[in-house]
Amino acid sequence: MLQTPLWTQKLSVSPFKIKLFKNYTIACPVPYALYEYIFLVTREFFLFVVLKHCVVGLRLFRWQNHTRVGELAAFMNTGIAGKKEISYEDLKALLAKSQNLLLVDVRSQDEVDKGRIPGSTHIPVATVKDAFSLEPEEFKAKYGVTKPPLETSELVFHCQMGRRGAAATAEASSLGYVNACNYSGGYQEWSKKEKK
Structure with a gap:
């Protein structure tokens, strides 16, 4: 019996929301969980940067003379x-x-x-x-x-x-x-x- 390698997974949705068919097996060089983790970390970092710039902008606006x-x-x-x-x-x-x-x-x-x-x-x-x-x-x-x-x-x-x-x-x-x-x-x- 042939065994599926550990680095392959069955996916229903990829991190970028590309729909794959049911029972479709895709070979991933890195486990799906790692892709998901990278996606979440990137998103959180992006949100942090945006919020930081908004807060700094508000502070600068308040700092300027009335x-x-x-x-x-x-x-x-x-x-x-x-x-x-x-x-x-x-x-x-x-x-x-x-x-x-x-x-x-x-x-x-x-x-x-x-x-x-x-x-x-x-x-x-x-x-x-x-x-x-x-x-x-x-x-x-x-x-x-x-x-x-x-x-x-x-x-x-x-x-x-x-x-x-x-x-x-x-x-x-x-x-x-x-x-x-x-x-x-x-x-x-x-x-x-x-x-x-």
Whole structure:
């Protein structure tokens, strides 16, 4: 009588879920149990690595300064960080009554050349942080307007449709301009409502 070698086994399912037929004998250089063990260890190691990276990522997010939460809130327009947006009507009222309003256009030079809100100052979104970090004299020399104090409630950013304005507002908030606002309608809404 022929005896089946020890290194062969009858399998119904392999570790990679390849279905084999009933009573099908396959020759394995290593016992099936070892294949299963290797598969489980590999899976556990993979899960450990993924979880470790998730935990490290959360710690890094918490470790960074708290202004990131304000930036995220402003970007997602949730209102967590206070009133960060103003409407077309609010902006019109501010422009009519305020002498100290600083309306900052954060669009590109090409966009500004096609049209702008009267009285706005052009500071591209990529340079907002550097601009508002300048000393008041440098700011006035570079942009021709007075740099607003940190506590001002008359600092409004705008772009074409609102997203870059929100990012600029978040940058200003991180520098201490906690009352800075974003005109969320942007120049697109302004030009439609002003029929330009």
